[in-house]
Amino acid sequence: MWDLIGLLVNTTVFAATLRMATPLLFTAVGGLFSERSGVVNIGLEGMMLIGAFTAVAVSYFTGSPWIGVLGALAAGSLMGFLHGVASIKYRANQVVSGTAINIFAGGLTVYLQRLIFKMAGVSEAVPRIVDVELPIISRIPWIGPVIGRQNPMVYLALLTVFAAHIVIFKTVWGLRLRSVGEHPGAADSVGINVYKTRYIAVTLSGALAGVGGAYLSVAHLSRFVEGMTAGRGFIALAAMIFGKWNPIGALGACLFFGYADAMQMRLQEIGIPTQFVQMMPYVLTMIALIGFIGRAVAPKASGQPYVKEG
Amino acid sequence: MLDRMKRIPYHVVLAPILAVLLAMVVGSGFILTVGESPFAAYRVLLQESFGSMRGFATTLQRATPLMFTGLAVAFAFRAGLFNIGAEGQLYIGAFAAAWVGFTFTNLPKFIHLPFAILASMVGGAIWAAVSGLLKAKFGIHEVINSIMMNYIAYFLTDWLVTGPFQGSTMIPETKRVAASATLSRLMPPTRLTTALYVALLAAAIVYFIMWRTKLGYEIRAVGLNPTAAEYGGISVARITVAAMAISGALAGLAGMEQILGLNNRFIQRFSPDLGFMGVAVALLGKNHPVGIVLAAVLFGALQTGAAAMDRLTSVPRELITILQGVIIFFIAAEYLFSRFLKVKGEA
Numbered sequence: 001m002w003d004l005i006g007l008l009v010n011t012t013v014f015a016a017t018l019r020m021a022t023p024l025l026f027t028a029v030g031g032l033f034s035e036r037s038g039v040v041n042i043g044l045e046g047m048m049l050i051g052a053f054t055a056v057a058v059s060y061f062t063g064s065p066w067i068g069v070l071g072a073l074a075a076g077s078l079m080g081f082l083h084g085v086a087s088i089k090y091r092a093n094q095v096v097s098g099t100a101i102n103i104f105a106g107g108l109t110v111y112l113q114r115l116i117f118k119m120a121g122v123s124e125a126v127p128r129i130v131d132v133e134l135p136i137i138s139r140i141p142w143i144g145p146v147i148g149r150q151n152p153m154v155y156l157a158l159l160t161v162f163a164a165h166i167v168i169f170k171t172v173w174g175l176r177l178r179s180v181g182e183h184p185g186a187a188d189s190v191g192i193n194v195y196k197t198r199y200i201a202v203t204l205s206g207a208l209a210g211v212g213g214a215y216l217s218v219a220h221l222s223r224f225v226e227g228m229t230a231g232r233g234f235i236a237l238a239a240m241i242f243g244k245w246n247p248i249g250a251l252g253a254c255l256f257f258g259y260a261d262a263m264q265m266r267l268q269e270i271g272i273p274t275q276f277v278q279m280m281p282y283v284l285t286m287i288a289l290i291g292f293i294g295r296a297v298a299p300k301a302s303g304q305p306y307v308k309e310g
Numbered sequence: 311m312l313d314r315m316k317r318i319p320y321h322v323v324l325a326p327i328l329a330v331l332l333a334m335v336v337g338s339g340f341i342l343t344v345g346e347s348p349f350a351a352y353r354v355l356l357q358e359s360f361g362s363m364r365g366f367a368t369t370l371q372r373a374t375p376l377m378f379t380g381l382a383v384a385f386a387f388r389a390g391l392f393n394i395g396a397e398g399q400l401y402i403g404a405f406a407a408a409w410v411g412f413t414f415t416n417l418p419k420f421i422h423l424p425f426a427i428l429a430s431m432v433g434g435a436i437w438a439a440v441s442g443l444l445k446a447k448f449g450i451h452e453v454i455n456s457i458m459m460n461y462i463a464y465f466l467t468d469w470l471v472t473g474p475f476q477g478s479t480m481i482p483e484t485k486r487v488a489a490s491a492t493l494s495r496l497m498p499p500t501r502l503t504t505a506l507y508v509a510l511l512a513a514a515i516v517y518f519i520m521w522r523t524k525l526g527y528e529i530r531a532v533g534l535n536p537t538a539a540e541y542g543g544i545s546v547a548r549i550t551v552a553a554m555a556i557s558g559a560l561a562g563l564a565g566m567e568q569i570l571g572l573n574n575r576f577i578q579r580f581s582p583d584l585g586f587m588g589v590a591v592a593l594l595g596k597n598h599p600v601g602i603v604l605a606a607v608l609f610g611a612l613q614t615g616a617a618a619m620d621r622l623t624s625v626p627r628e629l630i631t632i633l634q635g636v637i638i639f640f641i642a643a644e645y646l647f648s649r650f651l652k653v654k655g656e657a
Binding site: 040042082085086090092093095096097099100101102103104105106107108110111114115231234237238241273275276278279281282283285286289290291298303 | 340343344392394444448450451455457458462464466469473586589593626628629630631632633639641642644
């Protein structure tokens, strides 16, 4: 019994949980901005992938992984903006546009990888963002080993969650964002620019997904691997829903999914197939949607193009 | 016939063609970055996929599973449902076909093969019906729930082929299916099989169901306006589940082609996004069986030509994936062309 508890609850696993949750956090918060504005973004996976590749390419040419992260942010923003142009201006079906981005990203990253690194599969190793040790905190028992020595991007992800919470729920722009996602017509009638708000939100979602991807390639690893996001964009989407479209909820979901990820190997040792652990985020999200853990409800205007009258 | 052709609205045919052309222009930009001539690259591509009988057979082979997934997505579309879960349904259908194929080894071919084909349809249909039920009973959007169902299907089949049904080797795949459950090749050495006939038959059946039966009428009514359909006495819930199940059966057939025609066993994660490409095929084909068959041939040709282009020019084969993404993007943003098309149409 104690063995099992020791297996499930220990600082090594919790530290790994944070690392696994980080790319999901950036991306889930990104998805949240987009959906709160009324634009469904299933292109998160592709945006992450492009971010992961851009970060490596930029880090390779500049020697700085941080500039790589900025590059990922820019590339992700561009993809988000494109999704915005399709779904806001040209009233595209948002799911189709997102699917297009996912397929495009899969092709583009490998295409460019073969151009730049002259090989398929994996890129060359590039400089990565190294872990830092926080003074004082790292010496606190229990807490220290979990959060005291981590990658700077892990801290950045946590900050992003709280910043997003403040922006969405405590600022005027956040109020506008939410109103645009719930009742675009009403928002428009009180003078809120629906299109502009949506453009900003979708672009921001791409930017954050790009950074989430960058974490995988220049912080967690130090190279790009073909298809390295491996469905994390969709897990982030699930986390956003499981967290009921709010940042703190998404944090909880990402930590939980990250924990499952971190436990995979250990659970396999006691006879639980990894595939069932990997399946869990999706099964749980489904259960959450059915309403066993409190019904998850999407913003009302989510998925619908807004056409200004007159 | 000609009379009928005239009644097809202009933009239905023109918009997809414009999307493809525009995507090729974007693709040219990518080709130029590697210092090749777009004309030369596209010529190599077309020569490979249409220039010889053998090439054309490969094009048709590549097109076959896309016809199935295209029909699957379109069928659900007509009911107003976005079946992005075709990929997962395909995996479940494929596994069902493989299981029947390697389990019942002493059946004669005329029983075994239809049995395996039927199994793929049932597998896909059940998986999709779950999505339909979740939508109808709990109001969970089919896009979200079928994305979840996709991943559950991936991991479930991952487990099946690395655990209980792993073949004799350490490779994550099942045993080979019995010869009595494999589709006959039409033009060896190409891998074009009678699955093509099944696909064309499926297209005809989809047409028949959609425009010649009560069910099809109800599906289209729900797709156009669920509220009005409900008032008209149609059970939207029943139609939702039925449309998803039929859509899933079609997606399962795509998996069937991969198992009984191409690979002869279930290989872990064998599908090169066939389900998602189905979305592209359906949209490009305007959700009409004839359009879908043509769109699938186009995508099959792109994929067939990709390898030759990679070999004979310095353009990486991934250009084709980029092109496919861009085509979908332009199709999605069709409104982009709408003004241009309207002006044309009125002229």
